[in-house]
Amino acid sequence: MENMENVLMQKYEFGKMLGQGNFAKVYHARNLESGQNISVKVIDKEKVLKVGLIDQTKREISVMRMVRHPNIIQLYEVMATKNKIYFAMEYAKGGELFDRVVKGRLKEDIARKYFQQLILAVDFCHSRCVYHRDLKPENLLLDEYGNLKVTDFGLSVHQSCTHLDGLLHTTCGTPAYVAPEVISRRGYDGAKSDIWSCGVVLFVLLTGQLPFKDSNIMQLYKKISRAEYKCPSSLPPDVRKLLKRILDPNPITRISMKKVMENSWFKEGLGTHSDHTDVTMEKIMENSLFKEGLDLHSGHVDVTPYIDPKKHELTKVSSFNAFDIISLSTRFDLSGLFVENDEKDEVKFTSLKPALDIISKMEEIASSLKMEVGMNKGGLLKFKKASESRNSLLLIDVEIFEITSCFHLVEVKKSGGDAFDYREMMKNDIKPALQGIVSCGMRSK
Known part of the structure; x- marks a missing residue:
């Protein structure tokens, strides 16, 4: 190397x-x-x-x-x-599924098996509000036993990244596999666009060729937007019907993942493949995350979103991962890995208090500072106050992450307004008021 x-x-x-x-x-x-x-x-x-x-x-x-x-x-x-x-x-010893398809179409039973495993994997992603957005044979691997494994989540996104209209707007994916609504740039449902891509994969597995192809990219997009493809007469009628329902250019009438899994052709021979059980979260390391000497294997730590039992809202987790936890260690400070400047001011701390107590305390502090308090649909606490030194609004976001049931990580971050006002308020008002719920010293960025 x-x-x-x-x-x-x-x-x-x-x-x-x-x-x-x-x-x-x-x-x-x-x-x-x-x-x-x-x-x-x-x-x-x-x-x-x-x-x-x-x-x-x-x-x-x-x-x-x-x-x-x-x-x-x-x-x-x-x-x-x-x-x-x-x-x-x-490690997937069998390599890419693409290498098998490029040699020609697969037998119906084999193609169905891979399609079943693909659908089960993608449905699981959707149950976690994750959309892959680049499903294609090159991103489907095979293990040594011939089981399909979805890979390459580089273009994936969490539902919390949707716009106010509840849709995704980033045009991405591989042209021949992308759904028509993604091309239209008017916003799209991540789940429905993934279903379309699964349909294209199924067509490729069964025929050995793409349903939509053209050397001119604009002509290709026109064919996709109109769902102009020819289904070989050699395919069984029930398969052709399923493909037609999946490759429906209208995402509203396109078949849902639930309906795909209820399809008789899909269920044939499924057996125990549908009996996948959820994998429980790995146990947190016995040592405190903040002890001197934390090693880089703490990348194993999972961070699950906090669910407020009162509001039933999900704190978004798309901007938080193992690197953020690692960066809290004084010995392995990796904050420079992703931070190029000091544009954002934020403070992280941990607490052994219940999440509801933390929320109540934050609301109490906000009230004492005469700040407006709100919560977005993702469960993010948002504080707002007119700036004292400038004619602008000071905006502060608060996120709570559940590490274990009795151990939370809290991030307080300025999302708008004057940095000086934020730092003064944090130093003189917020930090002193938080001492009762902080279990580990605050760390600023």
């Missing part, structure tokens, strides 16, 4: 390169302690910073920690050095 030791963090021994993209390379590796085969995605930090893909990288980490499923490539841990970011992931 160029400019890289053969052993990473004294734990993983590198082997041959499995593939590469513009900003990352993927290697086969072996866990020296257990002998387990894994793959390691090596991301060039400088390149990612240069093109502004930091948020996308952070989002990929957060999403992969949320979607633990037998048919999804598992993220074991995340590590970082000065120049590189490393994803230690499950």
Whole structure:
């Protein structure tokens, strides 16, 4: 490997390169302690910073920690050095499903099996409010037993990233697999667009060719928007009917994931494949996250969103991941990994108090400061007050993350207004008032 030791963090021994993209390379590796085969995605930090893909990288980490499923490539841990970011992931020995399809169409039973596993994996993502947005055979791997594994969550997004209209607006994906509403740029439902892509994958598996193809990209988009494709007469009628319902250019009338799984052709031979159980959250490390000497394997820590039993709202988690936890350690401060300047002021602290007590305390503080208090649909507390030194509004956001049932991490961040006013208020009013619920010293950024 160029400019890289053969052993990473004294734990993983590198082997041959499995593939590469513009900003990352993927290697086969072996866990020296257990002998387990894994793959390691090596991301060039400088390149990612240069093109502004930091948020996308952070989002990929957060999403992969949320979607633990037998048919999804598992993220074991995340590590970082000065120049590189490393994803230690499950190794799929069978390679890309694309390599099988490129040789020709698959037998109906085999194609159905892969489609079933794809649908089960994507449905699980949707149950976690995660949308993949780049489903295609190149992003579907096979393990040594021939089971499908969804990978590459680089373009994935959490529902909390939707606009006020409840839709996603970023045009992304691979042209031949993208849904017509994504191309239209009028906003789209992430779940419905994923279903469309699954339909294109099914067509490719059964026929060995794309339903929509044209050398002219605009002509290709026209065919997609009108769902202009020819289904081979050799395909069984029930398959053709299912494809027609999936490849419906109208997302409103397009078949839902639930209806796909109720389809008789889909269910045939499914057997135990549908009996996937949710994977429980990994146990938190016994040592405190904030003790001196925390090692980088704390990337294993999962952060689950806090659910307010009163408001039944979900605190958004798209901007929070293992790197944020690691950065709280004084010995391994990785805050510089994703922060290029000091534009944002924020404070993090932990508390052993119940979440409702934390919320009540924050509301009490806001009231004493004569600040307006609100909560968005994502469960984010928002404080607002007219700036004393300038003709503007001071906006403060408060997020609560549940590490365990009795251990919360709280982030207080200025989202708008004058930085001086925020710092003065934090120093003189908010921090002193919070001392009763803080279990570990506050850390500012």
